[in-house]
Amino acid sequence: MKKCFVLFTVISLIAFLFLFNIPSVNSISTAEIDKMRYQFQGGTFYGAIDWLSDDIHPGDEVTYQIALSSFVSNTKISKLEVRITYPHIIQQNGKYYRVWETIYYDEVLTNYILPLIPEAWSINITVTLPSDADTNQRMEITVDIYYLPYEGAQEERFVYWARAPLVLYETYDEIKEERNELRLDFNELYSQYIFLNSSYNAYKATHSYSNSEYNALNSTYNQYVESHSYSNSEYDNLLSSYNALNKELSLSKNLIYIMIAITIVFIASTIYFARRKPKIS
Numbered sequence: 001m002k003k004c005f006v007l008f009t010v011i012s013l014i015a016f017l018f019l020f021n022i023p024s025v026n027s028i029s030t031a032e033i034d035k036m037r038y039q040f041q042g043g044t045f046y047g048a049i050d051w052l053s054d055d056i057h058p059g060d061e062v063t064y065q066i067a068l069s070s071f072v073s074n075t076k077i078s079k080l081e082v083r084i085t086y087p088h089i090i091q092q093n094g095k096y097y098r099v100w101e102t103i104y105y106d107e108v109l110t111n112y113i114l115p116l117i118p119e120a121w122s123i124n125i126t127v128t129l130p131s132d133a134d135t136n137q138r139m140e141i142t143v144d145i146y147y148l149p150y151e152g153a154q155e156e157r158f159v160y161w162a163r164a165p166l167v168l169y170e171t172y173d174e175i176k177e178e179r180n181e182l183r184l185d186f187n188e189l190y191s192q193y194i195f196l197n198s199s200y201n202a203y204k205a206t207h208s209y210s211n212s213e214y215n216a217l218n219s220t221y222n223q224y225v226e227s228h229s230y231s232n233s234e235y236d237n238l239l240s241s242y243n244a245l246n247k248e249l250s251l252s253k254n255l256i257y258i259m260i261a262i263t264i265v266f267i268a269s270t271i272y273f274a275r276r277k278p279k280i281s
Helices: 001-021 172-207 212-226 230-277
Strands: 037-042 047-053 061-070 076-092 095-113 123-127 136-148 157-163
Touching: 037 157, 047 136, 061 076, 061 136, 076 123, 095 123
Parallel strands: none
Antiparallel strands: 037 047, 047 061, 061 123, 076 095, 076 136, 136 157
């Protein structure tokens, strides 16, 4: 039984190598990059993703080819979903973040019996790389496969994702133009540096002081502090005197108000009694 299993595995590997023309097979669900090709094995089928585009810049088209083939009869793909995302930079609350946004999503295959090796099912998917793509990162392609390994089996799921590098092929003229622009920027920055350095030296020449001048100013400051500083007891005495004077002032004000009131009453009484006095005939 063990010998039969080993023989079956060897035959499957040979068939897979013949179909996809790759040096080795990787059955894990992470990307293996070999000349822009990604290969994977899920259950009873093999798959490969080829990156068919080159000389890619933001705004150009990118084409992927997805191929599937089974090494067991009657492997049925219930549903195959493909999602492609790209990286770009966004700004929120004064900070910059890198995010991946979807530029393609579709259900590209349903209820399909995969052909046996060496035949294969394939599809080409073309998307346009947005102009704000972050070329320092990679595009992501994800295949989400629901399948029945053989007739009468229960449905299983296999998810595979890979990141395709955004390779920018620049011509000599483009590199030369960028170099000239950088040189102009450098010359402008260098001129600003010379001006700022000259301004700094002129300011330093007119605003620098020797240690003796600093010591003299510091001595004057200390003398001023000694002759114009007061202790807490002196402050407390002044505050107490102020409060006492404030109380006396308040009392004086109240007495003045009382005297004014008495005077007004006295004047009013005098006028009143003067008018009440009977006239002598």
